[in-house]
Amino acid sequence: MRHTDVLVVGAGPTGLFLAAELALSGVGVRVVERLEEPDPTIKAGSVNVASAEILDRRGLLPAAESVQRRLLASAGTFAREGAEREDGQLDGLERAYRRFPVVGHFAGMLFRDDLVDQDDPALAAHTAVANGVLVPQRDLEALLAEHCARLGVEIRRGVEVRGLRGTGADRTGGADDTGVVVETSEGDMTAAWLVAADGGRSVIRKQLGVAFDGTDPQMVGYQAIADFADASGLKRGWTWTPRGVYSYGPVPGRILVARFAPQPADRNAPVTLEELQRVVREVTGTDVTLTGLRGRATRWSDNARQARTYRHGRVLLAGDAAHVHSPFSGQGLNLGLGDAVNLGWKLAATVQGRAPDGLLDTYESERRPVAAWVLNWTRAQVALLRGDEQTAQLRSLVRDELLTVPGAMNRVVALSSGIMQRYDVAEEPVPPVGSVAGDVELASGGRLADHAHDGRFVLVDRSPDGRFGAVVRPWEDRIACVSDPAADASLPSLLVRPDGVVVWAATEDAATVDADARTRLDAALRRWAGAREACPSAPGR
Known part of the structure; x- marks a missing residue:
């Protein structure tokens, strides 16, 4: 049997990024994926700012920016072919250099760049990734696969997981040293730990019997890139009708259509051209004719569920295996990347025996509330999409009264x-303790993200005498210490976890120059980075 430290099931964005995080820390990892080739189905069209910052911290922002430039070149031409420019979204992206990128929508109501206050401190601290958010899921998967290849991660495609054995995956939730035996189409594989990133219909979650609580679907949606005989009857952007909602563009031929209807008898059946055309005509009220599909069309619903537990012994759930919801705003992709960056360093520390007590448990305690919030965020959007007159009035109130207020638009964005x-x-x-670091520019040049590429903690020591750097010295194998004395005493020194979360901060004033700041820093290090004793450094460090 082939053994590895961690076996990741699923080569979507969550599984790929998690595998890369583990490899960065020197953990042996293998990825197995049921599909022979990357999924060509059209899915999320972009990442949010938090996800772009995850890529930035690992040195992947230039690759994301390259994807955005290509996409804008295509989408911009398509959008300008229309007489109407209802959203202004592409213009905003094209000039988004060191500005907060205003991209997305709430229930089809597009965010308006002109109503966003770029001086809002909450937004101004997150502008470095402005030119790297328009990254479709398929391009992101290719980008992450290349990242994994550079790190030596083994990705085996066409491997189907058929079952689990071993006390490491027993129903009691306990864990021992025997690990997990995974039955696959290529034979048994063993791993000390298993991460299920195998999607909303996770075979592993179902076999473990983990409850998947939530709400049943009310909507059936479709998304595809199609060829049309004549698309002049379709409006660009989001359009509500009595029968549902649809969005045409901004990528040439991209069509998204959704209606409130029962789920099809066979949800796994491929979407045919005839089925898609029938639904497009029904929802749009036009006689538009589809002549072909580019790649595969996808069918989805607003099924919203969350796993009752994210951990079962030595098996962990991440991404859609842990939570599903409607795809509006592409939140599923971003939620999965957040899971991966939160879990990766914690699981690596656990595998290597240097994790402080309870560290791995914080994966679930931190990520479950975020997923629950996203499920409610998407449920609220579905509620506003109904075609009845009362919902139309409510939608008008939200769009024309609430979302025209600059402060409200800032908050929603x-x-x-x-x-x-x-x-x-x-x-x-x-x-900023407890929040994501965002753009931290250094007086010495560069940014905090430049020092986070290898997946370690980062200490930005802005004290004039380097006192905080001295505190972290016993942890130097797992912390990048950046000495950055600042002329502005209001700028805090920071300790940032590998996932970008600030866990300690201290400004250079009378309240923090004494031993208290160093005591708090030592406590943060023990809680999150583990004991002082040095551990073996990851390869290449």
């Missing part, structure tokens, strides 16, 4: 972007 996530990481959290 910030929430959708993922930058408002907060974790309970300290007994007495003082901002």
